[in-house]
């Protein structure tokens with residue numbers, strides 16, 4: 257198996273990886289998505305544009321809207337912010353979720369034509385590695401969504417390192433990757449006390465390796481991406 261990395265927010269090095277693409281967003285989109293599925297959501301539509309989210313919500317009035325703007329403040333008018341800790345308290349049994357976030361969802365849309373596409377975070381890292389192996393991947397490209405001019409993105413790089421190590425047949429110690437999530441530039445904002453919508457409870461959840469035993473393959477449904 258061959259491995260590569262792409263950084264969503266760099267103009268350079270944007271490969272058009274077409275085999276297996278793993279879009280990583282530990283803080284917080286794909287931890288939020290995993291919690292939503294674990295709490296009963298039947299499907300998640302990751303949409304980048306607000307207009308698309310609005311159209312889907314019009315078509316599916318029972319759907320739950322989850323999202324945040326760049327920086328992490330909740331999307332105005334949505335039912336929930338991009339907060340896994342908040343969703344842990346919600347009963348989403350049988351619900352459809354429309355997820356609109358600034359980085360993770362954009363990464364999925366950017367690589368929507370990959371042969372196999374996964375949304376991944378630390379809470380489902382081992383299950384993601386197992387799903388990739390079972391699908392017979394030849395080339396795996398990890399997309400790092402959390403690197404910005406003022407953030408190192410190491411929460412996502414750590415998750416990529418962990419999944420890649422598992423795929424190489426190594427036995428990595430999960431705790432070191434969890435610590436990197438906490439120590440990342442964005443991770444430290446959750447404990448700084450100066451970002452009211454970035455709360456420590458979210459960081460604690462996002463830094464739990466393999467909390468869930470399922471992967472999040474992304475499929476196509478009537479012109480939209482869908483995670484079931």
Ligand SMILES: O=C(O)[C@H](CS(=O)(=O)O)OP(=O)(O)O
Nearest residue numbers: 284285327328357358359360
């Ligand atoms: O809401 C979040 O935690 C982040 C904010 S930002 O876009 O990285 O500034 O969004 P996400 O898409 O989950 O990375």
